[in-house]
Amino acid sequence: MSTYAVVGLGYVGLGLAVAFSKKTKVIAYDNNKQRIQELKQQLDSHKLINQDDLAHPNIIYTDTLADIKPATIYIVAVSTPAYYYEFPNLEPLIGVVKDLAVVLKKDDIIIFESTVYPGTTEEICIPLLEKLSNLTNGNDFHVGYSPERINPGDEKHTLKTITKIVSAQNEKIRKVIEAVYEKICDSVYPVSSIKAAESIKLLENTQRDVNIALMNEFSKIMHALDLDMHEIIEGAKTKWGFIPYKPGFVGGHCISIDPLYLAFKAKQYAIQPDLILTARKVNDGMTQFVIQSMMKLLVKNKSDFHNLHIGILGISYKENVLDLRNSLSLKLLKELREYKFNCSVHDPLVHHDVQQVELKPFDELTDLSVVIIAVGHDFYREVGIKKILSKCHKNPIIMDIPNLFIDDHKHCNDLVYWNL
Amino acid sequence: MSTYAVVGLGYVGLGLAVAFSKKTKVIAYDNNKQRIQELKQQLDSHKLINQDDLAHPNIIYTDTLADIKPATIYIVAVSTPAYYYEFPNLEPLIGVVKDLAVVLKKDDIIIFESTVYPGTTEEICIPLLEKLSNLTNGNDFHVGYSPERINPGDEKHTLKTITKIVSAQNEKIRKVIEAVYEKICDSVYPVSSIKAAESIKLLENTQRDVNIALMNEFSKIMHALDLDMHEIIEGAKTKWGFIPYKPGFVGGHCISIDPLYLAFKAKQYAIQPDLILTARKVNDGMTQFVIQSMMKLLVKNKSDFHNLHIGILGISYKENVLDLRNSLSLKLLKELREYKFNCSVHDPLVHHDVQQVELKPFDELTDLSVVIIAVGHDFYREVGIKKILSKCHKNPIIMDIPNLFIDDHKHCNDLVYWNL
Numbered sequence: 001m002s003t004y005a006v007v008g009l010g011y012v013g014l015g016l017a018v019a020f021s022k023k024t025k026v027i028a029y030d031n032n033k034q035r036i037q038e039l040k041q042q043l044d045s046h047k048l049i050n051q052d053d054l055a056h057p058n059i060i061y062t063d064t065l066a067d068i069k070p071a072t073i074y075i076v077a078v079s080t081p082a083y084y085y086e087f088p089n090l091e092p093l094i095g096v097v098k099d100l101a102v103v104l105k106k107d108d109i110i111i112f113e114s115t116v117y118p119g120t121t122e123e124i125c126i127p128l129l130e131k132l133s134n135l136t137n138g139n140d141f142h143v144g145y146s147p148e149r150i151n152p153g154d155e156k157h158t159l160k161t162i163t164k165i166v167s168a169q170n171e172k173i174r175k176v177i178e179a180v181y182e183k184i185c186d187s188v189y190p191v192s193s194i195k196a197a198e199s200i201k202l203l204e205n206t207q208r209d210v211n212i213a214l215m216n217e218f219s220k221i222m223h224a225l226d227l228d229m230h231e232i233i234e235g236a237k238t239k240w241g242f243i244p245y246k247p248g249f250v251g252g253h254c255i256s257i258d259p260l261y262l263a264f265k266a267k268q269y270a271i272q273p274d275l276i277l278t279a280r281k282v283n284d285g286m287t288q289f290v291i292q293s294m295m296k297l298l299v300k301n302k303s304d305f306h307n308l309h310i311g312i313l314g315i316s317y318k319e320n321v322l323d324l325r326n327s328l329s330l331k332l333l334k335e336l337r338e339y340k341f342n343c344s345v346h347d348p349l350v351h352h353d354v355q356q357v358e359l360k361p362f363d364e365l366t367d368l369s370v371v372i373i374a375v376g377h378d379f380y381r382e383v384g385i386k387k388i389l390s391k392c393h394k395n396p397i398i399m400d401i402p403n404l405f406i407d408d409h410k411h412c413n414d415l416v417y418w419n420l
Numbered sequence: 421m422s423t424y425a426v427v428g429l430g431y432v433g434l435g436l437a438v439a440f441s442k443k444t445k446v447i448a449y450d451n452n453k454q455r456i457q458e459l460k461q462q463l464d465s466h467k468l469i470n471q472d473d474l475a476h477p478n479i480i481y482t483d484t485l486a487d488i489k490p491a492t493i494y495i496v497a498v499s500t501p502a503y504y505y506e507f508p509n510l511e512p513l514i515g516v517v518k519d520l521a522v523v524l525k526k527d528d529i530i531i532f533e534s535t536v537y538p539g540t541t542e543e544i545c546i547p548l549l550e551k552l553s554n555l556t557n558g559n560d561f562h563v564g565y566s567p568e569r570i571n572p573g574d575e576k577h578t579l580k581t582i583t584k585i586v587s588a589q590n591e592k593i594r595k596v597i598e599a600v601y602e603k604i605c606d607s608v609y610p611v612s613s614i615k616a617a618e619s620i621k622l623l624e625n626t627q628r629d630v631n632i633a634l635m636n637e638f639s640k641i642m643h644a645l646d647l648d649m650h651e652i653i654e655g656a657k658t659k660w661g662f663i664p665y666k667p668g669f670v671g672g673h674c675i676s677i678d679p680l681y682l683a684f685k686a687k688q689y690a691i692q693p694d695l696i697l698t699a700r701k702v703n704d705g706m707t708q709f710v711i712q713s714m715m716k717l718l719v720k721n722k723s724d725f726h727n728l729h730i731g732i733l734g735i736s737y738k739e740n741v742l743d744l745r746n747s748l749s750l751k752l753l754k755e756l757r758e759y760k761f762n763c764s765v766h767d768p769l770v771h772h773d774v775q776q777v778e779l780k781p782f783d784e785l786t787d788l789s790v791v792i793i794a795v796g797h798d799f800y801r802e803v804g805i806k807k808i809l810s811k812c813h814k815n816p817i818i819m820d821i822p823n824l825f826i827d828d829h830k831h832c833n834d835l836v837y838w839n840l
Contacts, residue, residue: 118645118647119645157660163658165655187658191655192648192651193647195647199642199647200652203653204656204659206634207631207656210634211663214695214696217696218623218626218682221691224686225538225615225619227615227616228616231612235585235609236620236624238583239582239583239624240577243627243631243663262641269641269645270644271637271640273641275633275634275695275698275699276637278694
């Protein structure tokens, strides 16, 4: 039984470690001591993996680099964020590469899962590994790439049920890597090169970003024309081939970041990725559109601008997760605060401290003049619009970004309802 | 049995007239005398409608406006092109409105099918009809809108099998219009307003334009990185929700025009449609990308720049049609001619005179140094790459924009193969 090491125990890595533990020994490493401490206590603060799975005797959790040395297969699942919403930030990845160079032995295989621009693995990670380890790639050690396709909160598309893209620098190693993932995935799909595998991941997520951007831009036009975007989408769905994307906030660690990685690489080759970057700009600008729309409603509604109390419902980047990375709701809050508006924030899932954000319990929300439902958590759907209205002043403005109450609001009186 | 008039007998109108003729009397009107002459002889130069259908005793073809006066239902299917690839050109539509104002009677219903920006029917057509006819909309005459969804050359999605969006200014008239289309369409889908129906059509086609633009932009990046775009698409298809659009030329009268109509209206409302216009720019710029790629291949191939003979295969806007409107192949030809390159052009379907383009029979093509397969006509697929190579110099460059020979070229020697 070979031993695997999973390096980086975030949303992707922990799931991998747990899945492999059912088949083989796994050393689960993260340099975050706090994370290792909670995992040793069978607690996942991301609330994705349950206690029993965390307690599998095949897993060892460690923050000590030397502990991963017995492994022969290393799987890297470290985050690849962006600087200033613009440039790839490979620091966490390079940090892991430097660590791995210390423990690397002959015949080891390293598989990267982090989303990166095409060329990162072969042009940055491998040369650095060679330089720091004094081992030779292809001779002493081998590298592969298999992009993660984790969709947090999605119970249908799991590590087991999705198709896993795998790649390596030659067929022999790729076959080994295929066998690694066949242990935990129903379906494995080999591609011809690492760069191809890196690109595939970016195409998938960029397509999603661009399509939501189109719906957002179209929705802005429909708002200007006083038309109902959702009627337009329903009508368009009657045409063959139409893809029913919806307008909405795009945040998180994948869709809002991956296109930037692609754009960065394109520019290196003197290709201007105009469409990809425009889509990013459109999606990122939706907070400003919401504020602009709120201002128009406040004027129309003859609201008292100087005594506004704005309630923001939901602060995570998407529904039913507690992940805050690149949350547009958080961005909206920051922008509203620039107006010095009094804002109260609630989230049913986020309990940990959020920088400069005080979260209020739902029951303590009161006297709201504007409610911005920013995230479509099931909690709000279950609570219902009437309960939300009970937290408000007379004649409040309800801005429903995830369109939770597109039908229900019609049964309520004395509110101004706006949806995206 | 009520009498219908179809006004404008192009790709859309003729099909409508023929469909209705199987159920009721139809007066088929076009102010193009030549078109009426050919239809009277049971000939459709667009080659979409067969002789038997054209000969149905229920249809009368006419270029005399007064002849349509007996009708009570008028269906307008006139083209709505763009000026300078940028602004809506409503002249043909306004021309028809002026004509209709002359024949309009009490209780007539006019249904527009032409693709327009939201508001065109109610802000331009109706006021003009009222002014010129001295009749009152809603009282004396009525107006509806039902966007055409014709896909020339598509035998699956026909007027009969598609869902027909219908709209009017009130429910009573909309019900009448629903009954009109129920005669010829399997499924009718009413929407709440004319503006909504106008918008639905634009969303459908803009979505297609934007998605192909993304594939084109991505393909440019993949070319720069020396990766195979088609392997990337195949890999991405293994992810749930991925939509397998392909890179390619976007021309024709719908996809390349409709986004401009939408953008025009958006700007009237101070909304910058950045994404929509960027997608247009990307797609329109693909001819320049092909030429740039050709130049790179010519240098790499050590070709004789001064004795190039470029063969362009296909000049229509898409495969298996003879429609030249907004053909990117025609644009490519014009751009190549600016370099003074010697170009020979072939198209298996286009036989009529094309402005400033001399078409050559396939058998007369010879001594080509570069072949640009610009349109994926079945003819070329059937002819095969070997026959195309027999028309070439030694070691030719084959640029395969519709990716017809992505596999077959591997069985051929001594060629430089490039695909989009």
